[in-house]
Amino acid sequence: MTNSDCLKVENLTVNYRQVEALRNITFHVAPKRVTGIIGPNGAGKSTMIKAMLGLIPYQFGSILFHSQPLIQQRQYIAYVPQRSQIDWTYPATVWDVVMMGRVKKTGWLKPFSVMSRVIAKNTLEKVGMSDFCHRPIGELSGGQQQRVFLARSLAQEADIFFFDEPFAGVDQKTEAIIFNIFRELANQGKIVVVVNHDLGESINNFDDLILLNKTLIAWGNKEEVLQEENLYNAYSGKVSFFSHNSKFVA
Amino acid sequence: MLNVLIEPLQYGFMQRSLFMAIVVGIICAVVGSYLMVQRLALLGDAISHSVLPGLAIAFILDINIFIGAFIAGLISTVCINIIRNNSKIKEDAAMGIVFSAFFALGITLITVVQKENKIDLNHFLFGNILGVSFSEVRDTLFIASFVLLIVFFFYKELLFYTFDKLGAESVGLPVNLLDTGLMILIGLTIVASLKAVGVILVLSLLITPPSTAYLLVNRLNQVMLVGVFVGVISSISGMYLSYYFNLPSGPAIVLVATTLFILSFLFSPSQGLITGYFRLKFNQ
């Protein structure tokens, strides 16, 4: 887990004005694995992703990929923000949103290429949203909206994917579709980081977990992380876990 | 009927003011669409009120009033950002503080200098479109072409940025530049519209036509196009109403725009209050 293909976060500390959000966090994320960031509400999961992407400043630490600062390699990154960050009443269609994934690759002053349109069509097909192409994004269900954003991130043809709570307001069937795509990305050698505060059945779909609550409680493969003691520390005893048939159930 | 339309055009001042009203209707609808989708209507109001001291100072120093207004608008947005970023005062309160202060300063300055300069406070507040000169039409046309070209060439980046700021920043779009660019477009548009409708009513031309369009269509480019249509119709009808019924031009334009909004609000096929009511009845 220490090879140079990993995404390496070292000693990261983030403050919002006087409030300390994250303290001294160190972990690595390996390619070819689906990695979950878990922790209770307000644990700093979104903050962590935003700091890694350079969307908010951090006070201390380093975030490296291939021994270079990650934010200098934005062309390899795709990010899907948390639902609450998006204005769903915005006048945009599904197609408009997916094409946003092609803006950076297209470049300034140029119209979208035929290639970009084909890629956008394919990614929409992949998430099963082709029929909704011309729908306003505000008129979709939560699960459909998440799939559209997933399509947008796929259209970016990135190597590192960040998803902030992609399962909020999503039913089990859609959750399975989304996890299948995550698995596919991992199998292609991508880095896949998924924030998830839900500790239900779905946690079994992750390979590695990073357990946060302002500080790093544990990280590594899910069996190691999902120890009663770690969960007790993260969730202050509000959840108890027991292992059953090698599946974890809350 | 045709005569009714042609008669006012025999006057040079009517040709100029009608042309001015149309150009202003177009750029206000386009730029106002960005204000509306970002929920920044109040910012439009703040900037338009804040340009007043710039107009006054430009008058006193005898420089181009466009430049004075633009600088004042810029300073006011900087002030709003300083207050917001360095205290726990929220953005809307910061805007309220700054724009009312600038507005008060502007009114004071103009009142003090208006006697010896033969200018009229009312023209700043409500516009004086019938008095536009050829050079003012030319300046406005120049600003309008610039604004429209920028929107055309940076449409995809601005769409991404105004829809999802974090997403846009994460792919490496220069969001601060885009934000500043939009502010400049808004400032230019307001300055270009002052002669036509004045600082108080310009907000209506920025917000009402795009809102009318927003109830009818679902994409930003369509909101802009339909908004332009609504804006231009309002400008033309407002000017003719003002000519034949001797009404003040700026308010006449605004009232037509408002009427179109009300029609859209009531009868929009998908969103309308009355159409919705009948759809419900029909489905029962």
Ligand SMILES: Nc1ncnc2c1ncn2[C@@H]1O[C@H](COP(=O)(O)OP(=O)(O)OP(=O)(O)O)[C@@H](O)[C@H]1O
């Ligand atoms: N813009 C901000 N300014 C000040 N404090 C903030 C800001 N954003 C988040 N915080 C604080 O930082 C902490 C971490 O917030 P964050 O949004 O990262 O949590 P999270 O783990 O993503 O929670 P959730 O599960 O609710 O999404 C919280 O205590 C929150 O109040």
Ligand SMILES: [Mg+2]
């Ligand atoms: Mg969060």
